[in-house]
Amino acid sequence: MEMKVVKRTFALAAQITGFAAALACGTAQAQQINVKIGALTDMSSLYADLAGPGTVEAVRLAVEDFQKANPNSNVKVEIVSADHQNKADIGTNIANQWIDREGVDVIVDTPNSGVALAVNEIIRTKNKVFINSGAASSDLTGAKCSPNTVHWTYDTWMLANGTGKAIVKNGGDTWFFLTADYAFGHALERDTAAVVEANGGKLVGKVRHPINTSDFSSFLLQAQSSKAKIIGLANAGGDTINSIKQAAEFGIVAGGQSLAGLLVFASDVNALGLQSAQGLILTNTFYWDANDQTRAWTKRWQQARPGKIPTMVQAGVYAGTLHYLKAVAALKSKDDGKAVVAEMKKLPTDDVLFGKGTIRVDGRKIHPAYLYEVKKPAESKGPGDIYTLRATIPAEEAFRPLKDGGCPLANG
Amino acid sequence: MITIFGIPSAALFGQLLIGLINGSFYALLSLGLAVIFGMLNIINFAHGAQYMLGAVAAFLMLNFLGVNYWGALILAPLIVGAIGIVIERTFLQWLYKLDHLYGLLLTFGLALIIEGTARNYLGSAGLPYALPEALRGGQNLGFMFLPNYRAWVILVSLVICFGTWYAIERTRLGAYLRAATENPTLVRAFGINVPVMITLTYGFGVALAAFAGVMAAPIYNVSPQMGAELIIVVFAVVVIGGMGSILGAILTGFGLGVVEGLTKVFFPEASNTVIFVVMAIVLLVRPAGLFGRGT
Numbered sequence: 001m002e003m004k005v006v007k008r009t010f011a012l013a014a015q016i017t018g019f020a021a022a023l024a025c026g027t028a029q030a031q032q033i034n035v036k037i038g039a040l041t042d043m044s045s046l047y048a049d050l051a052g053p054g055t056v057e058a059v060r061l062a063v064e065d066f067q068k069a070n071p072n073s074n075v076k077v078e079i080v081s082a083d084h085q086n087k088a089d090i091g092t093n094i095a096n097q098w099i100d101r102e103g104v105d106v107i108v109d110t111p112n113s114g115v116a117l118a119v120n121e122i123i124r125t126k127n128k129v130f131i132n133s134g135a136a137s138s139d140l141t142g143a144k145c146s147p148n149t150v151h152w153t154y155d156t157w158m159l160a161n162g163t164g165k166a167i168v169k170n171g172g173d174t175w176f177f178l179t180a181d182y183a184f185g186h187a188l189e190r191d192t193a194a195v196v197e198a199n200g201g202k203l204v205g206k207v208r209h210p211i212n213t214s215d216f217s218s219f220l221l222q223a224q225s226s227k228a229k230i231i232g233l234a235n236a237g238g239d240t241i242n243s244i245k246q247a248a249e250f251g252i253v254a255g256g257q258s259l260a261g262l263l264v265f266a267s268d269v270n271a272l273g274l275q276s277a278q279g280l281i282l283t284n285t286f287y288w289d290a291n292d293q294t295r296a297w298t299k300r301w302q303q304a305r306p307g308k309i310p311t312m313v314q315a316g317v318y319a320g321t322l323h324y325l326k327a328v329a330a331l332k333s334k335d336d337g338k339a340v341v342a343e344m345k346k347l348p349t350d351d352v353l354f355g356k357g358t359i360r361v362d363g364r365k366i367h368p369a370y371l372y373e374v375k376k377p378a379e380s381k382g383p384g385d386i387y388t389l390r391a392t393i394p395a396e397e398a399f400r401p402l403k404d405g406g407c408p409l410a411n412g
Numbered sequence: 413m414i415t416i417f418g419i420p421s422a423a424l425f426g427q428l429l430i431g432l433i434n435g436s437f438y439a440l441l442s443l444g445l446a447v448i449f450g451m452l453n454i455i456n457f458a459h460g461a462q463y464m465l466g467a468v469a470a471f472l473m474l475n476f477l478g479v480n481y482w483g484a485l486i487l488a489p490l491i492v493g494a495i496g497i498v499i500e501r502t503f504l505q506w507l508y509k510l511d512h513l514y515g516l517l518l519t520f521g522l523a524l525i526i527e528g529t530a531r532n533y534l535g536s537a538g539l540p541y542a543l544p545e546a547l548r549g550g551q552n553l554g555f556m557f558l559p560n561y562r563a564w565v566i567l568v569s570l571v572i573c574f575g576t577w578y579a580i581e582r583t584r585l586g587a588y589l590r591a592a593t594e595n596p597t598l599v600r601a602f603g604i605n606v607p608v609m610i611t612l613t614y615g616f617g618v619a620l621a622a623f624a625g626v627m628a629a630p631i632y633n634v635s636p637q638m639g640a641e642l643i644i645v646v647f648a649v650v651v652i653g654g655m656g657s658i659l660g661a662i663l664t665g666f667g668l669g670v671v672e673g674l675t676k677v678f679f680p681e682a683s684n685t686v687i688f689v690v691m692a693i694v695l696l697v698r699p700a701g702l703f704g705r706g707t
Contacts, residue, residue, distance in 0.1 A: 044528075044531065044536070044637075045536065045637060046536065046537075046635075046637070047536075048531070048535070048536035048537075049535045049536045049537035050537065052536065181680075181681050207676075207680050208680055208681050209676075209680055209681075209683065210680075210681065210683060210684040210685075212641050212684075213683070213684065214632050214633070214638065214641055214642060215434050215632070217430045217433070217434070217562070218427055218430050218431075218434075218673050218676035218677065218680075218683075219676060219680065221423070221426050221427065221430060221556060222423070222677065224557070225423050225426075237537070238537075238538060238633050238635060238637075241537070241538050241633040242632060242633050245631065245632070245633065246631055249543060249550075249559045249561060249562075249630075249631055250550070250557060250559055251549075251550055251557050251559070255557070267535075267537040268537060270537065270540075271537040271538035271539065271540060271633065271635070272538075272540055273540030273542065275540070275542055276540065276542070308535065
């Protein structure tokens with residue numbers, strides 16, 4: 001009987017020692033930070049080529065480059081990805097599940113402004129980090145701005161300002177809008193109309209079409225009879241492609257009206273072919289063929305995406321992820337999303353795709369924008385050679401001034 | 413200028429014509445669906461994917477084999493139709509005796525596989541396909557600019573639609589086919605090879621979808637999801653027309669094109685839902701569809 005008690009005590013002591021040892025180990029290991037990145041994007045529909053699998057590859061490259069630059073870093077990274085199917089309810093379900101059950105710390109990309117604005121609120125409530133590259137709505141850093149969100153690549157204000165201003169200055173002073181009927185289209189139309197009017201242009205009409213429309217002839221006919229000099233395409237992806245393709249067919253350009261692609265990605269130009277897209281003016285913040293560094297990065301990216309050319313969205317995902325990892329390493333913690341984003345704003349940004357830049361207090365990443373013209377088939381030296389640089393818009397002019405956004409964070 | 417509901421009448425004529433042109437795509441596609449459902453009792457959910465295959469085949473033939481639009485207009489339906497025949501022989505023939513649901517699920521699964529495979533190899537943004545040289549440019553009709561290609565679309569689809577209707581409703585072959593659907597055993601007793609006839613009918617329906625795909629390639633974005641976007645609307649057209657009614661599918665296709673076209677003028681935001689509103693109303697008033705025979 002006594003023996004038994006002694007035995008038991010020994011066992012208990014051994015357990016306690018073991019537990020203490022485990023605790024000690026735990027303290028030593030607490031310094032390792034396991035970061036889980038969730039790429040929430042469109043994998044199967046109209047934005048899958050401008051984001052999608054290419055986004056996941058961009059995240060992978062960012063992690064690879066971070067680990068190469070910081071071989072002794074204690075930040076370990078895991079990547080997950082999911083398809084939000086351009087539906088806000090699906091996007092929010094995934095975001096909730098990722099954060100609540102799978103321990104995701106940061107959500108990246110998320111094209112489609114409707115989904116992005118929904119995810120923005122979830123991230124704010126749960127104090128995680130949202131690095132948006134794919135969505136365009138300038139509300140993400142305006143009225144809906146959040147201390148947990150960084151909006152990296154572009155937004156509707158920047159597109160409107162870049163393309164809109166350049167065209168009005170060149171005499172395109174009457175506008176008709178062909179607008180996708182959801183958050184993004186409305187924001188792009190509103191921002192462009194403001195730029196057009198501020199520069200002395202006039203809005204003569206608009207029509208709002210449902211997303212994923214295949215036939216635009218009805219709308220183009222309305223645009224044609226409006227006699228506007230410029231038809232502004234406030235839509236994206238397949239909708240833009242169909243509009244441009246059918247505008248050529250209906251003789252819109254031949255009839256003296258011009259098209260302004262307010263959001264055209266490199267992948268769209270590829271899908272149109274230079275024959276249909278030539279002469280189109282557009283604003284981007286990244287072009288794969290800009291310099292040696294972007295070309296080298298593109299080569300690496302293309303190992304996983306042969307035959308594709310990376311878009312600015314994918315470039316932004318890469319740069320944003322890299323900067324996030326730098327901030328986590330500097331802060332030595334990932335737990336407080338707000339603190340990580342504050343650290344991201346504190347550190348100057350520097351990467352091979354966007355160069356040096358900063359993140360403003362409202363979450364807006366600041367870098368230059370470029371006005372490109374799509375090359376004529378005869379000028380192109382081969383696949384992917386699609387843009388001629390027409391103008392560079394310096395970083396300080398490219399994005400909406402802080403005071404105009406209506407972001408509460410800007411007021412201190 | 414005369415105006416109707418605040419829209420200049422000239423613009424309205426233009427929109428009516430545009431509606432008819434879009435309707436001709438609906439008609440071509442719903443015709444194939446109606447033929448397949450009417451003759452095989454299969455709800456062919458893969459129709460959109462087969463339409464997409466037609467357009468993609470045209471793109472691949474142009475870029476890798478140098479076959480132009482006109483060649484593709486003949487070859488793509490033949491190739492995709494042949495694929496359809498393989499699908500019918502390997503899968504569908506076992507389902508005729510079962511509930512409609514099995515055919516629907518099988519073809520829906522096939523559509524997902526076909527579209528997923530296409531997306532994997534071709535991406536989702538789309539593939540460039542230029543207008544054929546001979547059909548570029550257009551005519552100024554006074555009230556609108558009519559691209560030559562659109563005139564061609566409406567002409568061809570009228571010929572194909574009414575040709576098919578005539579072949580099924582007014583010829584001896586069509587009579588055999590309809591008889592085989594009603595009572596296959598009896599028709600077999602007359603020495604007619606019913607299974608071959610059914611297989612060829614499915615092949616023909618699929619070929620019609622591919623044909624519409626080639627017709628669409630120069631004006632719509634050629635992408636793996638192009639069919640998925642259209643198929644739901646086309647199903648609504650078939651339901652409104654009356655499942656399996658050939659004439660119903662054709663007339664409703666054109667009619668709904670016009671309805672949709674007018675919606676794009678008066679209330680553009682609703683243009684992709686108006687067809688479903690019409691469908692709901694028709695189902696309430698005439699559950700068998702406008703041209704369907706009540707059972």
